[in-house]
Amino acid sequence: MMGQSSIAGTATGAEASPTLSAAAVTYAETVRKISQATLERLGVGSGAVFFPELHRESEALVFSYRAAGEMVNWKAAAFPVKAFTSKKGGKLQFWNVERVIGSETVFITEGEMDAASLVEAGIPVEQVISVPNGARSRTSEDPTELRGYAYVEDALRNGLSRTKRFVCCGDNDGPGGALRADLVRLFGAARFYYVEWPDGCKDANDVLRTFGPAVLHELVTHRALPWPVNGLYRLGDLPELPPLTLWHPGFAEWESKVHLAPRTLSVVTGHPGHGKTTLFMQIWYQICRAYGLTAAIASFETRAKPHHRRTLRQLHAGKLEHAMTDQDTQAADNWINDHFLWLLHPEQRPSLEWFLDMAEVTVSRHGARIIQVDPWNRLEAARDRNETETDYIGRCLRTLHAFAHDLNCHVQVLAHPAKMDASRKGKAPELEDISGSKNWDNMVDQGFVVHRPKFVDENGRNTEAEFFHRKSRFEELGYPCKLKMAFELNTGRYRSADYTIYAGLNRLPINS
CATH class of the missing domain: 3.40.50.300 (P-loop containing nucleotide triphosphate hydrolases)
Structure with missing residues (x-):
């Protein structure tokens, strides 16, 4: 088990080598339907972490953010209660981004647990990333303003721009829709695809728990939809235009x-x-x-x-x-x-x-x-x-x-x-x-x-x-x-x- 965190929430134990407690494995497998093998492949550990919103410590799954082989941030997800915290002053970047550089297809989720769900469903570890802070409500009434996405630009500069296909597997809610629209503008509509979850499912983990890994794999690999682009149609999509109304000049x-x-x-x-x-x-x-x-x-x-x-x-x-x-x-x-x-x-x-x-x-x-x-x-x-x-x-x-x-x-x-x-x-x-x-x-x-x-x-x-x-x-x-x-x-x-x-x-x- 990982060491105890400090009251400030910086969790020295969270920065140690990742290990998984029996309670963490049981929670992941029984509640989240994610196996110990998947968590270990993703470098996920567990430990007791202080959560400010709970005003106490809780057992948690801990997801490490790494750059150039060094840990630059971590994020903890409490269980059995739901709460999140991260390293104070940690660097914002996509989780697992180092592994995906060079992949032709990359799947993007709003949370690490959803990313782990995709791996559980058979998506390669080298094709899955998660945004570091989930989807947030827009801070500006102007939808043309994009704030807080410097980590996306960093990733594109560092090689993510070579990816040929981005599949957004975000949450089915308002903030998730806003995040998706922002990512379209950042990555470009030409390479952007998105997934619509079945009724009653908010995210990838919901689908995994409700329908199983085969259905989740099918949805994200074969049923992802290309982002619609106004002005581009197949012939069958075009409406039949009425013929021109002709006026004879009178001669x-x-x-x-x-x-x-x-x-x-x-x-x-x-x-x-x-x-x-x-x-x-x-x-x-x-x-x-x-x-x-x-x-x-x-x-x-x-x-x-x-x-x-x-x-x-x-x-x-x-x-x-x-x-x-x-x-x-x-x-x-x-x-x-x-x-x-x-x-x-x-x-x-x-x-x-x-x-x-x-x-x-x-x-x-x-x-x-x-x-x-x-x-x-x-x-x-x-x-x-x-x-x-x-x-x-x-x-x-x-x-x-x-x-x-x-x-x-x-x-x-x-x-x-x-x-x-x-x-x-x-x-x-x-x-x-x-x-x-x-x-x-x-x-x-x-x-x-x-x-x-x-x-x-x-x-x-x-x-x-x-x-x-x-x-x-x-x-x-x-x-x-x-x-x-x-x-x-x-x-x-x-x-x-x-x-x-x-x-x-x-x-x-x-x-x-």
């Missing part, structure tokens, strides 16, 4: 070449004055008219009155504004009021944050399904310090895409191209020519270009235009093609002509 000749849809993000570019604002106002008018939708327009260069109003009036009436009757005008205005909203910053200093706030109001209160900002460069930039323009544009486009997806609407950005070099002057821009970032090509679902090759010809004013569908992320939205358009001066609207398909990735046009 019958386009057939399936171009569609638009909610939950997507598009960009439109073209040289200033080439008609991108007018053409897409017509497209959105035709979609709203056909599907009964509402559009919200944040227009910073083209005024709602008189310019957008004139365009929409003429589209509704099918005639130029000066040829409309009062009845035509009133009918058009009534329809416009029902289907279009405009976002205007009171100080003419709109930002992306303001735009999204206003757009959310239009969706939530007025059921808008189409949100357009025209043009992008009129939104005040809010780049973070040391953030490049490319990174800023990428961040903004991710935000806009998430907005479109979360609020089930289509978000469209009209953006000017950067100044093109002399060799390409007068040619239609690509999406990557948009000022600021190649992300305009990489990160949108659809990309369009409106281009007028010439403004005048031998007959005077030339109204021909080219509409390029440069990019379509989903085949349901169409495919890259060039569509010839003409603006009818007598009706104030575009009409479609023939089209050209892009050949391959190099986007060289060929005649259809």
Whole structure:
């Protein structure tokens, strides 16, 4: 039997060579179902130890903590009453950690007796460790704070980081759940597994005593669950997504070449004055008219009155504004009021944050399904310090895409191209020519270009235009093609002509 402890609880006897008393062996085998052989393999001894919470000495099992072959701490578990104490000033570290360094799989328990239960069930001694102080209630209301885990970081630095699989065999209670969540963050979810105990069992020793070693071994070796990771699924776990709701732009000749849809993000570019604002106002008018939708327009260069109003009036009436009757005008205005909203910053200093706030109001209160900002460069930039323009544009486009997806609407950005070099002057821009970032090509679902090759010809004013569908992320939205358009001066609207398909990735046009 180990020697008596001092009143201070430092237990000189606990630091002697471990031996087991007959009473300790009887208790372990009859109450805990742990054999003398298992305790001896783990270096467990026994002795009379002073327990402050009992205000007296008690017979106890004593678990030695060793580092570099030297005892650096010990922990005593009283019996037959339940109480714990440890060496004053002892080093905090995993119990049995020296033996597990180098093991591919390590089982972690909340107490030494549970670790011994795993060994009793057939888990190798070299694969079992226990936290030194059990699971504790969080000392901070902030779950992101991890305190008191320096011993974990020490163990990782000293070789535990090479372990490929950690299996948490903690207690089935609140503190045990908190400990498990902390250990996930410390060890990483990729290598972390956990065990769920049967109903009525709190820990590994409960399972050993209730169901026996074979069941405990099966649970921890074959039924440990991988820690769930949000965002990672097998195909069978993924929900079936509904098909895209497709909106035809209203030009019958386009057939399936171009569609638009909610939950997507598009960009439109073209040289200033080439008609991108007018053409897409017509497209959105035709979609709203056909599907009964509402559009919200944040227009910073083209005024709602008189310019957008004139365009929409003429589209509704099918005639130029000066040829409309009062009845035509009133009918058009009534329809416009029902289907279009405009976002205007009171100080003419709109930002992306303001735009999204206003757009959310239009969706939530007025059921808008189409949100357009025209043009992008009129939104005040809010780049973070040391953030490049490319990174800023990428961040903004991710935000806009998430907005479109979360609020089930289509978000469209009209953006000017950067100044093109002399060799390409007068040619239609690509999406990557948009000022600021190649992300305009990489990160949108659809990309369009409106281009007028010439403004005048031998007959005077030339109204021909080219509409390029440069990019379509989903085949349901169409495919890259060039569509010839003409603006009818007598009706104030575009009409479609023939089209050209892009050949391959190099986007060289060929005649259809």
